[in-house]
Amino acid sequence: MHSINFKRQGGMPGSARLRDCDVLRKITCRQAEENSLYGAICAAPAVSLLPWGLLKKKKVSRGLTTSRGPGTSYQFALSLAEQLFGESVAKEVAELMLMRTDDDNAAKKEFNKVEWSVGHHTPSVLVPIVHGSEEIEVVTVVDILRRAKAKVIVASVEKSLEVLASQGTKIVADILIGDAQESPYDLIILPGGTAGAQRLSKSRILKKLLKEQNSAKRIYGAVYSSLAILQKQGLLKDKRTTAHPSVLVKLKDEEINGAKVDIDGKLITSEVLATVTDFALAIVSKLFGNGRARSVAEGLVFEYPKECM
Incomplete structure (x- = not known):
């Protein structure tokens, strides 16, 4: 023992x-x-x-x-x-986890570059979670964006604020998804987790929020298995993405790149939980600039990609 x-x-x-x-x-x-x-x-x-x-x-x-x-x-x-x-x-x-010991893939690729302008207010970010969401992805995204001073709201799509993540970690959300629909968000990020993505895909409220996000030309993104949710709603059409190999079969009609993080206009995607730090820092860079992203990375003792400096 x-x-x-x-x-x-x-x-x-x-x-x-x-x-x-x-x-x-x-x-x-x-x-x-x-x-x-x-x-x-x-x-x-x-x-x-x-x-x-x-x-x-x-x-x-x-x-x-x-x-x-x-x-x-x-x-x-x-x-x-x-x-x-x-x-x-x-x-x-x-x-x-798709952890690499080399630098074969670029940390970030960007296509159809546009500014992620949110006006003069603090950027607001919605992170919906369910039973089975991947806890590393949830916690890493929320933590890094809050370090960068974004306003992050974690919304439970379950009937209670507390959810049981994929590896048995309990996470307590800020609000229920029903309350989240009362305000618009500059950015909606879907965490992965196979079982979690399946549960997220069944939420009518989340589908409505994502549809409105796209119609209003606001920012949205996903990690790992949750890319399938965006694909099902037609939100990846004519977009370039990156994805975990296990998700590729579901995204066969989409253009897939090999970067850790892909940005196409106001869509941002990432492969898997091992690349979620790069993903979150890429969001910080787009919302606040490279200076703040590099500062957050230094506080984490994380090597900020040279291509971003």
């Missing part, structure tokens, strides 16, 4: 609160003493582990894994998976 993999999340205020939890300190120190797995990311190594004496050279456990920031969280998690389950499992997960 595997030892507990006790991971400490980063974020300065959060790390400080974790540091002050005596129960947590005892659990983590016991992990270190037993040479069991534990880890910390972002600010947590310095803010939590250091005061607990767990970063002193003579006390560092062989089970300790640390990482620099949110932009390195995929590699951090895969390292933990490899230690828990072996290299083959970690490799399999990385392949499912």
